[in-house]
Amino acid sequence: xxxxxxxxxxxxxxxxxxxxxxxxxxxxxxxxxxxxxxxxxxxxxxxxxxxxxxxxxxxxxxxxxxxxxxxxxxxxxxxxxxxxxxxxxxxxxxxxxxxxxxxxxxxxxxxxxxxxxxxxxxxxxxxxxxxxxxxxxxxxxxxxxxxxxxxxxxxxxxxxxxxxxxxxxxxxxxxxxxxxxxxxxxxxxxxxxxxxxxxxxxxxxxxxxxxxxxxxxxxxxxxxxxxxxxxxxxxxxxxxxxxxxxxxxxxxxxxxxxxxxxxxxxxxxxxxxxxxxxxxxxxxxxxxxxxxxxxxxxxxxxxxxxxxxxxxxxxxxxxxxxxxxxxxxxxxxxxxxxxxxxxxxxxxxxxxxxxxxxxxxxxxxxxxxxxxxxxxxxxxxxxxxxxxxxxxxxxxxxxxxxxxxxxxxxxxxxxxxxxxxxxxxxxxxxxxxxxxxxxxxxxxxxxxxxxxxxxxxxxxxxxxxxxxxxxxxxxxxxxxxxxxxxxxxxxxxxxxxxxxxxxxxxxxxxxxxxxxxxxxxxxxxxxxxxxxxxxxxxxxxxxxxxxxxxxxxxxxxxxxxxxxxxxxxxxxxxxxxxxxxxxxxxxxxxxxxxxxxxxxxxxxxxxxxxxxxxxxxxxxxxxxxxxxxxxx
Numbered sequence: 001x002x003x004x005x006x007x008x009x010x011x012x013x014x015x016x017x018x019x020x021x022x023x024x025x026x027x028x029x030x031x032x033x034x035x036x037x038x039x040x041x042x043x044x045x046x047x048x049x050x051x052x053x054x055x056x057x058x059x060x061x062x063x064x065x066x067x068x069x070x071x072x073x074x075x076x077x078x079x080x081x082x083x084x085x086x087x088x089x090x091x092x093x094x095x096x097x098x099x100x101x102x103x104x105x106x107x108x109x110x111x112x113x114x115x116x117x118x119x120x121x122x123x124x125x126x127x128x129x130x131x132x133x134x135x136x137x138x139x140x141x142x143x144x145x146x147x148x149x150x151x152x153x154x155x156x157x158x159x160x161x162x163x164x165x166x167x168x169x170x171x172x173x174x175x176x177x178x179x180x181x182x183x184x185x186x187x188x189x190x191x192x193x194x195x196x197x198x199x200x201x202x203x204x205x206x207x208x209x210x211x212x213x214x215x216x217x218x219x220x221x222x223x224x225x226x227x228x229x230x231x232x233x234x235x236x237x238x239x240x241x242x243x244x245x246x247x248x249x250x251x252x253x254x255x256x257x258x259x260x261x262x263x264x265x266x267x268x269x270x271x272x273x274x275x276x277x278x279x280x281x282x283x284x285x286x287x288x289x290x291x292x293x294x295x296x297x298x299x300x301x302x303x304x305x306x307x308x309x310x311x312x313x314x315x316x317x318x319x320x321x322x323x324x325x326x327x328x329x330x331x332x333x334x335x336x337x338x339x340x341x342x343x344x345x346x347x348x349x350x351x352x353x354x355x356x357x358x359x360x361x362x363x364x365x366x367x368x369x370x371x372x373x374x375x376x377x378x379x380x381x382x383x384x385x386x387x388x389x390x391x392x393x394x395x396x397x398x399x400x401x402x403x404x405x406x407x408x409x410x411x412x413x414x415x416x417x418x419x420x421x422x423x424x425x426x427x428x429x430x431x432x433x434x435x436x437x438x439x440x441x442x443x444x445x446x447x448x449x450x451x452x453x454x455x456x457x458x459x460x461x462x463x464x465x466x467x468x469x470x471x472x473x474x475x476x477x478x479x480x481x482x483x484x485x486x487x488x489x490x491x492x493x494x495x496x497x498x499x500x501x502x503x504x505x506x507x508x509x510x511x512x513x514x515x516x517x518x519x520x521x522x523x524x525x526x527x528x529x530x531x532x533x534x535x536x537x538x539x540x541x542x543x544x545x546x547x548x549x550x551x552x553x554x555x556x557x558x559x560x561x562x563x564x565x566x567x568x569x570x571x572x573x574x575x576x577x578x579x580x581x582x583x584x585x586x587x588x589x590x591x592x593x594x595x596x597x598x599x600x601x602x603x604x605x606x607x608x609x610x611x612x613x614x615x616x617x618x619x620x621x622x623x624x625x626x627x628x629x630x631x632x
Contacts, residue, residue, distance in 0.1 A: 012107075016115035030120045034187060038194040041108065042202060052101050053206045056157040057215050058093055063160065064217065067224035071231035072345050073324075113188050122187030136189035137181025143196035144177035145170065150200045156212040160221075247301035247317060254316040255326065264295045264332040265621055269323075271339055272300040276308075278338050278361055281414045281610020282617065287312050290618055295332075299323060323347070332356055333624045334617060338363055340372050343379035357381045357620060361613070362390075364522040365413050365529075365603060367556030369393050370549045378403060384411035384613055387602040389557040396554040409616050412609030416599075419530035420607065423511045438585060439469045441513035445521035446475035447543040452482070454540050455571050459517070460493055462577045471509055473501045475521070515584050516566075517577075520558070528565040529599040529606075534590035535566035536580055557602065564598055566590065 019040060024033035042049070069083045088094065117123055126133040148170035151158045158166060177196070181189045258264075266286070268279050275298075276283075283294055287310075296305055296315045305315045318326055323346075330350040336359045343349055350356050358380045362368070365386040368377055377383060377394070385391040385408050398405055442459065444451035451459065452474050463470055472489070479486060479502050490500040501509060510516075516527045519540040528535050549556060562568050567580045584590050605612045 012111050013114045013118070016111045017119040020115055020119045024120075030122055030187070031190060034116070034120070034122070034191050035194050038191055038198060042195075042198050045104065046202075048101065048104060049202060049206065050210070053156070053210050055093075056155070057210070057212050058091065060156050060160055060212065060221070061216050062087060062091055062093065064220040064224035067221075067228040071224075071227045074231040109188075109192075112191050113184060116185055116187035116191065120187050122190070123185045125183065125185055126189070127182040133186050136186045136193070137178050140181035140189050140192050140196075141174050141178035143193045144173045147196040147200045148173050150203065154207050155203060156207075156216070250301060251317050251319050251322060255318055255322055258295065258297070258316045258318070258326070259329070264293075265624075266292055266334050266336070266617065267295045267297060267330070267332045268336045269339065270296065270298040270300070270303065270305070272298070273303040275338060276303070276305050277418060278363055278414055279336065281417060282336075282361075282613035283313070285610045285614030286618060289614065292618070292621065297323070297326075320346070328352070330356065333621060334359060336361060336617070337380075340368070340376035344373070344375060349379060357624075359384065359617070361411075362386055362413075364415060365390065365525050365557060366522050367393060367549070367558050369397060369546060369552060369554075370556040370558055371543070371545055374546045374548055377406075380406060382407040382409060382616075384409045384616075385604070386411065386413045387557070387604055389554070389560055389602055393552060393554040393556070396552045400552060409612070410604045411613055411616075412603055412605035413526075413529075414609050414613075415526055416529050416603060417607055417609050419507075419511075419526055422507065423531050426508065426511050437467055437469045438514040439471060439509075439512060440515050440517060440581060441471050441473060441509060442517040443473045443510070443521060443523055444475060444478070445519050445543070446477045447520060449541045450475075450478070451517075451519050451538055451540060452478055452486075455538065455574060456489065457492075458574050459538070459577060460496070460498055462574055464496055466578055466581075468581070469499075470497070471499045471501060471513070473504075473509060476504050515581055525557075525561060525565065528561075528595055529603060532592040532595040532599070534584040534595070536577070536584060537562055537566055537568035538574075539568055539570045561598070561602065565595060 016037075020033055020037045023036040023040070024030060027033055027036065065087060066084060069087065070080055073080045073083065124133050126137055148166075152166045152170065153159060158169070161169075177192060181192070184192075268283065270276060270279070276296075279296075283296075286292055286294060291312065293311075294313050296313065297318050298305060298315060299318060299320050301317045301319075303315070303317070305313075306317075309315055327347050327349075328351045331353045332350075334357045337347075338361050339347060340360065341347070342358060342360075349358065359382040360377055360380040361384045367390065383394060383406050385394065391408050391410065394406065394408060397403065440463065442451065442456070444456070456472065460470065460472075474482075474486060483502070486500055486502065490498075493500075510523070510527060511531060513527075513531075513533070515534060515536055516524065517536045517538065518524050519538050520543055524535045524537065527533065566584060569576055569580060588594065600606060
């Protein structure tokens with residue numbers, strides 16, 4: 001084997017010697033011959049140089065997506081590596097390909113050393129011959145500097161590196177060229193000078209021929225860098241806070257407690273405090289009807305559910321980072337979530353137990369196809385659907401994209417059920433009395449260009465002089481970010497009797513309002529179907545998370561119901577607000593009976609969603625347990 005390799009190397013050197021000799025025969029000058037030889041090697045290796053250019057472009061072209069992966073999975077190197085591997089596989093990219101040019105250059109350099117020694121008289125070594133030969137290492141260092149300087153400016157890959165990387169490479173290259181220049185023959189040193197300068201020229205020409213700007217979205221690249229910086233800053237802050245986090249020990253204990261003991265039958269996950277309301281009816285029904293233990297994971301250490309702990313209801317605090325790992329090693333029969341995008345981002349299906357049934361429970365009755373990412377629900381096994389329109393939409397999507405059919409449970413809405421019960425309690429207690437005027441509640445969404453940002457003052461000006469009690473109830477997030485703006489608005493309209501609310505501890509205002517004014521907030525249908533009162537919609541720009549929503553034949557319920565439960569006006573029609581409110585109050589199209597009929601048409605199991613959801617989960621657990629028994 002060693003003999004064969006030696007013969008191959010000798011053959012390469014003989015070929016290089018012959019090439020140098022041929023160049024010398026053309027010009028009869030060894031310095032020019034080495035220049036021509038270097039030029040010929042560049043021409044021969046041009047396909048490799050083109051490949052390097054394209055591979056470098058591909059590397060940078062992938063960087064926005066790679067940065068996004070690093071931002072999304074910040075703090076979890078295992079998942080970053082997994083997603084990075086998938087990206088490289090999809091793009092047919094191998095990071096080891098970047099080493100090929102280095103190996104070729106080193107092999108060529110070693111061959112040139114021997115070829116110059118055997119084929120030219122330029123064998124003087126500068127360190128052994130002071131004088132003019134010392135110019136060669138100096139020129140080699142200068143040529144390396146020129147090459148690195150140009151690469152840092154225009155090389156598609158090098159220019160995207162950090163300053164430390166760019167200038168570290170420059171210092172290393174210049175230092176290596178200077179050092180080697182002293183210890184190799186002047187012929188080899190001259191070859192190195194020519195190679196550096198010709199590589200610089202070649203790079204400039206390739207940048208014109210295969211221009212990176214034609215392939216790379218530099219705007220997206222910059223945005224991804226900003227996203228990654230923000231994620232790293234967030235993780236640094238979280239790590240710093242974690243050292244001070246008084247709940248750190250609780251998280252460790254709860255994590256250990258959850259993973260210990262027997263397999264969990266039923267697990268619920270909540271992102272933060274306040275999400276229990278989406279599960280409340282289901283969980284209470286399960287606990288009242290069975291002895292099943294409900295395990296409830298929350299990522300909020302101050303979640304109200306910790307006050308509800310019993311032998312049958314076990315809450316755990318698991319922070320978002322630790323939750324990623326827990327989800328991957330989860331062992332349960334059923335996992336219930338209100339969090340979409342399972343499998344798409346941080347939260348994955350279990351790697352340990354492949355047959356867990358993942359159930360999605362919606363927050364509201366709005367269209368998932370419009371308000372979520374396109375594939376946000378694709379990796380759930382079962383979806384609790386709120387009504388006929390939402391069910392048709394999911395089935396339409398499955399048919400159009402050839403997706404496997406999910407188990408669609410005709411469920412309803414726990415939020416509407418609970419709001420309806422709260423409203424009836426207020427009505428029965430007479431707590432809504434005290435002001436004989438009709439109440440108009442303006443409750444915008446938190447999305448961009450909402451009523452508060454676009455037309456609230458024009459809206460309020462139009463209601464001046466009308467005999468209404470007007471209340472403005474901004475979204476809690478809007479109050480959090482723009483409290484000073486809200487205070488100025490309150491001062492401006494105080495003399496008109498407009499009330500600006502910043503306290504969200506009670507929903508009494510929502511229940512006692514006679515007409516709700518909103519834009520695209522999900523509160524619209526919850527209000528209309530729980531109080532059976534109408535809504536005035538202001539058509540601010542619609543928030544569309546999935547731009548492909550129109551591909552489905554089934555219209556989003558947000559659009560279907562908009563002109564059924566109320567009236568919608570464009571921002572250029574605000575002069576019609578008083579007349580529209582009058583119609584909403586007195587037109588039979590918006591009577592209690594009409595809205596009740598709409599609710600019963602579009603929402604499943606009104607008042608019984610908890611019973612339906614619990615019945616399904618209990619039945620599935622019985623079936624799963626029977627399956628274990630049959631296997632045993």
